[in-house]
Amino acid sequence: MNQILERAKQWLSKDFDLQTRQAVQTLINQDTESLKESFYQDLQFGTGGMRGIMGVGTNRINKYTLGKNTQGIANCLKETFPFEALKVVIAYDCRHHSKELAELVAHVFSANRIQVFLFSALRPTPELSFAVRHLSCQCGIVLTASHNPPEYNGYKVYWKDGGQLVPPEDKAVIEHIQKIDFKDILFSPIPDLITPVDQEIDEAFLKMAVANTAFGVSNTAKADLKIAFTSLHGTSITLAPKALEKAGFSKVHIVKAQAEPNGDFPTVKSPNPEEPEALKMVLELAEKQRADIAIGTDPDADRLGIAVRDLKGKMKLLNGNQTMVLLTDYLLKKGQEKGFKGNEFIASTIVSTPLMEELARHYAVECKLGLTGFKWIAKMIKDHPEQKFIGGGEESFGYMVGDDVRDKDSISSLLLACEMAAEAKAQGQSLYQKLIALYKTHGLYQERLVALVKKGMTGAQEIEKMMKGFRMAPPQRIDNIKVEYIEDYLLSKKTNLFTQKEEHINLPVSNVLIFHLEEGSRIAVRPSGTEPKIKFYISAHKKLAATEDFDRTQNELHQKIDDLVTAFGI
Secondary structure (H helix, E strand, O other), rough: OOHHHHHHHHOOOOOOOHHHHHHHHHHHHOOOHHHHHHHOOOOOOOOEEEEEOOOOOOOEEEEEHHHHHHHHHHHHHHHOOHHHOEEEEEOOOOOOOOOHHHHHHHHHHOOOOEEEEEEEOOOOOOHHHHHHHHOOOOOOEEOOOEEEOOEEEEEEEEEEEOOOOOOOOHHHHHHHHHOOOOOOOOOOOHHEEEEEEEHHHHHHHHHHHHHHHOOOOHHHHHHHHHHHOOOOOOHHOOOOOHHHHHHHHOOOOOOOHHHHOOOOOOOOOOOOOOOHHHHHHHHHHHHHHOOEEEOOOOOOOOOOEEEEEOOOOOOOEEEEHHHHHHHHHHHHHHHHHHHOOOOOOEEEEEEOOOHHHHHHHOOOOOEEOOOOHHHHHHHHHHHHOEEEEEEEEEOEEEEEEEOOOOOOOHHHHHHHHHHHHHHHHOOOOOOHHHHHHHHHHOEEEEEEEEEEEOHHHHHHOOOOOOOOHHHHHHOOOEEEEEEEEEEEEEOOEEEOOOOOOOEEOOOHHHHHHHHEOOOOOOOEEEOOOOOOOOEEEEEEEOOOHHHHHHHHHHHHHHHHHHHHHHOOOO
């Protein structure tokens, strides 16, 4: 505690403004627990950038932690690229203080004599990724905490390829940040170097999104599709309705109570489309309007949740894996009809459904697997310019269509989903029937995510202890099924427990363990890089002979996953 107190007292110097000094002194005098949580560590970059609770302290999002990071990035940019060509673009979402923090970041960059393009109002994260390359910038920043609770904020950092920071750039940026003292931050802006942007980028982004998701579906079919949509109080309201209109979808019903951007997210417990409760209002609207498809996006509009009508005509939420395989199969089918050149690939992550690999084999394309986070898919595109990226995603409700946006993109993805749904409806089918057809061809894969929340310093310690325990004493059997091999991405090692043979894993080091059972099921474990959680990803599959067997086979797999969860002790 003494070390934490000394860290806090440094914030009482005149390098910090009066309001900050007063807030820190109050913590020192009155709130030991909050003081500890605010200063016990520095915020770190994770799989989705840097996120944290807003407030004073080194472990909080505030003027000084963002200023320090921005100053470090500015120094790295000046060392890496020709100074006279340096440009950055900055966007922000609907969260509390996002606009002020975006302006702060712009001030620091301009104070370093770097040209800044600053969106004049809130915009989706995928538009920021697109804008980096469209404006020929070396860096992009978006102020967002994605789907985290209202007390959070943060920012994502993008490099000149439009993707988030990956090795070796991330290491260089972090080294520059670590060299910065708070007194070194240049806060005084040069206004002439800050240029507002909005409509020009909007139009270019929308043109790209519509073009990338148009596959010849008739205007009549599009006009016949009924869509229910919610932005969950987030940024997609700025572009999604326009995108749907430009693409030819006219029957769009919007949840009005959630259409106004609001950082409190007053109508939901969590603005996360992964959680069924978040989409309750759009599902109600879909039933009222007899919609064919319901769509909800998260606050910064990179993730989306989709519901379609099942075999009984009821709205059914798809999970992220199901949405991913539907979209990917559609892109592959359309690509195959045009003719593949043999250099195509799709992409996913090591914790997402193995069905993506089955699709790749079926269409004779490559499936590249990476760590969690779309920055790794963006890196695949950058590292393999000789190949054509078709599409890809991960289980956490994110998808990327083509390579114009180098991050998950709910705007392009919802257009693609509606294109596919309109085509299916015109053929007398539904997306749910399309999904079952995929399962009949490739096997019925079912996945489940179990996330345990472990908040604060003690939570982080508990997660570390759990991961250490799995490594020190890995299970040999789970639900009386033998574990055939274990993949340890922290040690870059795959071990066959039957033969004791070890193989090297050729991916960056990451704190992930995957237990593969001899009958084909698997359990992956990893601490979240963006939330105070430890996550367990369970996957199981069986053959599906006929559509009428779907419910029974699916229930059998759900029961199997229940048994695995219980046996694994989660």
